[in-house]
Amino acid sequence: MSYVLEMKGISKSYYGNQVLKNVSISVGEGEVLGLVGENGAGKSTLMNILFGMPVIHSTGGFEGEIIFNGQKVNIDSPLKAMELGIGMVHQEFMLLPGFTVTENIKLNREITKPNFVSQMFGKRLETLDMPTMRQEARNALDTIKMHSIDELELIARLPVAHKQFVEIAREIDKKSLKLLVLDEPTAVLTESEAENLLNVIRLLSEKGIAIIFISHRLHEILEVAHRIVILRDGMLVAEGKKEEFTIYQIAEKMVGRKIENVELPPRKKEIDEKNVIMSIKHLKVHMPGEEVRDFSIDIREGEILGIGGLAGQGKLGVANGIFGLYPAEGEVTYNGKEFQLNSPLYSLRNGIVYVSEDRRGVGLLLDESVEMNIVATAISAFNMFTKKFLGLTIYDRKAIREHAVKLIHELDIRCKGPTQPVRRLSGGNQQKVCLARAFTLNPKLLFVSEPTRGIDVGAKKLVLDYLVKLNREHGITIVLTSSELAELKSICDRIAIVAEGKVSAILPPTASDVEFGLAMAGEVKEVNVK
Incomplete structure (x- = not known):
């Protein structure tokens, strides 16, 4: 077979963290290549390299070579x-709604025609040839059998599915198209x-167009792909013809990895399944990119509950919605009420604390000191660490420092002292400051999202150990949301x-x-609610 594309020995690091290793x-x-992998496996980075995205070249480029149509x-x-x-x-639509x-x-390939003014002052003043543009748009839509889409309709009025097909029609209309990348197009x-x-x-495959199809729906990959490539932790772990794989084998290779053991001390009090601290029913959260559509679960008092799933499936939306950072609706009871x-203020005053996945954007005051970051929310929400002086409320500097x-x-x-600005700490130490702030609020229920994202292995263990300590020694109920399944399996009860x-499923x-792997792919038909 003559290859349209070859990517050889591709490696990429972001700020010392290697995300692709010799792929x-x-x-x-005319071949359809199915590209699968868990969150963080490196799929998006590999495609960003192929498409020349600025994020690649502004962070030092990459190693390896790309050969297209036989040419480097x-x-x-x-x-x-x-x-x-x-x-x-792309996963996010690149369309102009108006x-x-x-x-x-x-767009950017408009067809123009001369007019009286352009004949005098140049091509730049030519007018759009709308009949020809409309006909070519119609041809592109008809090529993909989208006869029901009106080429004159505004994008804003189209249903989501039609927008997806317009994106594909736009690429089909490019007469030079040889390779099409579809990133989670069915999500x-x-x-x-x-x-x-x-x-x-x-x-499109029959027309000779090469396709890279990325999907978390494994049955779709097996339906249309000719070959399958599986990435895990930035490495290629398996490839072959689709006939060589089953859904189970793909799922296992996607998520299988060694789990770092976290020492789990015994609980002072065993978990009672009937003792529910929060009951969530039919939760919907309108968080762009992490929409929650109908989430229901009972959180048991004293447990560490893990929430996992693939990117964009809604796992991050749960905590953001409960805490009030994005609009939410549903039936939620807390301690029976x-x-x-x-x-967010209601949550805080009822002992519910949230450590956001966006520690730099939401979680930290980057130009403030370590000590002020630790106590900031406690001061603003509860007037902790303050005292009265001549009728004024001032900071209790001694209490803050201690x-x-x-x-x-x-x-x-790891810092030079409590007065060091948080901006100058490493990612792992910034995350620990977020946890210190949360613990300062004496939570009864702690939501933590992506606590180890972007930090090294040693820091990860310390953060996970501390969460276990909060749970075991202080009885704090923890809901841990993470893209890393190994992390969830190492400390969670469910x-x-x-x-x-x-x-999709509740698993031990x-x-x-x-x-x-099957649960992440939405292939589990029955939910184990225990």
């Missing part, structure tokens, strides 16, 4: 990728819409996997990699 893939003319190429921008004949349909379908399909589609899209993939959604020094020591926060905004940490 090589290839795809031939330097793809340093998306424009260069498009000139070569590479198209990409423009028509035709205008979006022909927002219903089953029947997804089937239509799979038919489009088959159609109705819980007020959409109010408390900060105690937690710096307890959490092993793990709820979220797929398409709902609980001892469940097999296959069971977790």
